[in-house]
Amino acid sequence: MRAEPILILAEKDDAVAGALSRYARHRKKSVDWVFPREFWRVLAPELRISRKGRIQSSLSGRRILSRCGALRPIAPRDWAPKDRHYAWMEAQAALLAFLAAHPRIINRPKPADISGCGLRLTEQFLAAEAAGLAVPDWTVTTRLRAALRFLKRHEGVAVHRDHSEDIYCFPRAKRERLVDELAGSPRSPVLLLQGQIGYLTVTTFAAGQLWHFDVVRQKRLDLPDAEASLRSLFGRCGLEFAQAVGILPEGPGRWVFHGMTALPQLRHYLPFSDEVNEALLGRLEEMA
Amino acid sequence: MNTAAPPRFRARGNGPVCLIGVTHDEVIGRVRDQLAKRGEPHFLFDQDRFPRDFHLEYGRTASGRVRGSLITPRCRYDISSIRSAYVRMLGTPPPDSSLETPDRRENERFIALDHLTRLWDVPTIGLTKPSASNFSKPYQISRIATPNISVPATLVTSRPPSVRAWEKQWGDVSFKSISSERSICLRLSPPWRRRLGCIRLLPAQFQEYIKGLDIRVHVVGRQVHALGINTTFSDYRYSYRYTGTKAPMRPLTLPREVRDDLVRISRNLGFVLSGIDLRRTERGEYFCFEVNPLPGFSFYDEGPNYPIANAVCDLLTGRTHV
Structure with missing residues (x-):
């Protein structure tokens, strides 16, 4: 029986989805790329749950690569302002229920995270440490005094406003700038990370394989010490396609884990994109 | 993890x-x-x-x-x-x-x-744990059926013809929100049937309508506090809004195997305290609709000494544990 086309669920501007679908077509594999917001309209899938909790999906034959983070806001033309939040929540919950129940999927969502990662940054540090990786010192505080104490302990501090993805780095010598930054939004909680000097690295994990890349020097890396721990971390999080960022010290020292995502970015593995695409396609085909 | x-x-x-x-x-x-x-x-x-x-x-x-x-x-x-x-x-x-x-x-x-x-x-x-969320109701109910407690047959769809076929199969059908946003659980009556086209924009969750006695259960550690609720509303919580009075509630003792299953459901979802919506049919079957990880139990906590609040305090102070 002919396998149904692979389904990539990703936003229109998703470079990873673009590269994978081009690669798959080049390999004469059939791929459908559907935007998450269009999912119900285009595919009209159905989910049936029996009295004993058995789930049946109308798309169960499809193999899915999900690149869904939070859904984009509901378009103003579709919903009255008072209904937009409700509609957005419903769309997100329906997609989560569908993807979590789907039998053939890369990066199955977690109950509280549709991307599949399920861990916030501080939880990632604890999980990484438990997997045997080095992590930076960190603290969360609403008090400037505590922030300054933290800065005293370290050469520099990175201020992370959770979920903003903005990280501002302040070397100890620029203490006043840190004070200004924190005083600018008084008492809003901030996550402070130990600043580190070294090379920014990105590790891409796809279907059991790892690729390490030195972003600063633009070269492939080997991280033999971290290899087993990273595999263990991704495995424990139930991820099959993920990326970890870290810092490699200039001199001797261990690679330090600085976070991970279940939504890898293509620019961080461009030199190996064919290898990664091959691994992903291979994994999706195995699921048939 | x-x-x-x-x-x-x-x-x-x-x-x-x-x-x-x-x-x-x-x-x-x-x-x-x-x-x-x-x-x-x-x-x-x-x-x-x-x-x-x-x-x-x-x-x-x-x-x-x-x-x-x-x-x-x-x-x-x-x-x-x-x-x-x-x-x-x-x-x-x-x-x-x-x-x-x-x-x-x-x-x-x-x-x-x-x-x-x-x-x-x-x-x-x-x-406190990401695994403990009831962010998606269909996701949750697919995980709560036990040998003694069923879940209502459920359809999540954006196709009106499927809902009509579902209605033919199950007779009475109700619908409610998919997410954790609060919504009123309603019967699919003629006025709502005429608006079914709306689901093409956004899927909805339809469930077989289970006739029977509403039961609200609070699981606190290993304790089960059950109340039977007499109401003619499809969603008893809204009885007050329409009648000006709270639906009458009375303490119930559930069969041991059902109580054990309720504790198991709550714990398997990661909750120490939960509010569970059940219905018991005339034939004595139990159906579970939802497990709430943040139950507003004060609405149900009547009687001398507020038994639910006291059971919570027993856990918090170390008199009981799980």
Whole structure:
């Protein structure tokens, strides 16, 4: 029986989805790329749950690569302002229920995270440490005094406003700038990370394989010490396609884990994109 | 990490019990009153006044554990001294919405507190683990059927013809929200049937309508508190809105095997305290509709000594454990 086309669920501007679908077509594999917001309209899938909790999906034959983070806001033309939040929540919950129940999927969502990662940054540090990786010192505080104490302990501090993805780095010598930054939004909680000097690295994990890349020097890396721990971390999080960022010290020292995502970015593995695409396609085909 | 082990809860030491929530929440108020009556040390970390008057500091120690303090206007509490905690933050943004909601500071505030309660080792009642979410109802009900408790047959669809076929198959059908947003559970009556085309824009959840007695259960640790509710409404919670009176409720004793299954359901979802909506048919079958990890139990907690609030206090103070 002919396998149904692979389904990539990703936003229109998703470079990873673009590269994978081009690669798959080049390999004469059939791929459908559907935007998450269009999912119900285009595919009209159905989910049936029996009295004993058995789930049946109308798309169960499809193999899915999900690149869904939070859904984009509901378009103003579709919903009255008072209904937009409700509609957005419903769309997100329906997609989560569908993807979590789907039998053939890369990066199955977690109950509280549709991307599949399920861990916030501080939880990632604890999980990484438990997997045997080095992590930076960190603290969360609403008090400037505590922030300054933290800065005293370290050469520099990175201020992370959770979920903003903005990280501002302040070397100890620029203490006043840190004070200004924190005083600018008084008492809003901030996550402070130990600043580190070294090379920014990105590790891409796809279907059991790892690729390490030195972003600063633009070269492939080997991280033999971290290899087993990273595999263990991704495995424990139930991820099959993920990326970890870290810092490699200039001199001797261990690679330090600085976070991970279940939504890898293509620019961080461009030199190996064919290898990664091959691994992903291979994994999706195995699921048939 | 992703497969939640059933939660254990055993209060530690004799330190204060920490309540995280808002002062105007009746549930928090009732637990606070009971703790005060018992003379148990406790404090409220007021979510509304954080971080204006209430502060926190936490981080990782050299041994890899999370340590820190909660700071109220009166006192600083070291996390390691806290006996247990009851977290009932209101206005909780769903985890994935953080990028999209306009009030980022509100989210940062919430997330900082939520992080702490996920990471600390204080025995905690409340929504503290990502696995414990009821963010998606179909996701949740697919995990709660047991040998003695069924779930209503459910269809999630954006196709009106499928709903019509479903209605033919099951007879009466009801519908409600898919997400954790509160909605009224309604029967699919002719006026709603005429509006079925709306689901093409957004899927909805349809369930076979189960006739029977509404039962609200609160599982507190291993204790099961059940109330039978006499109502003709498809959603008994809204009886007050339409009739001006609360639907009459009376304590019920459930069969042992059903009680055991309810405790198992609650624990398997990662909850120490939960509110469970059940219905018992005339044939004596039990159906579970939803498990609420943050039950507003004050609505149901009647009778002498507020049995649910007291059972919560027993856990918080170490009189009972799971």
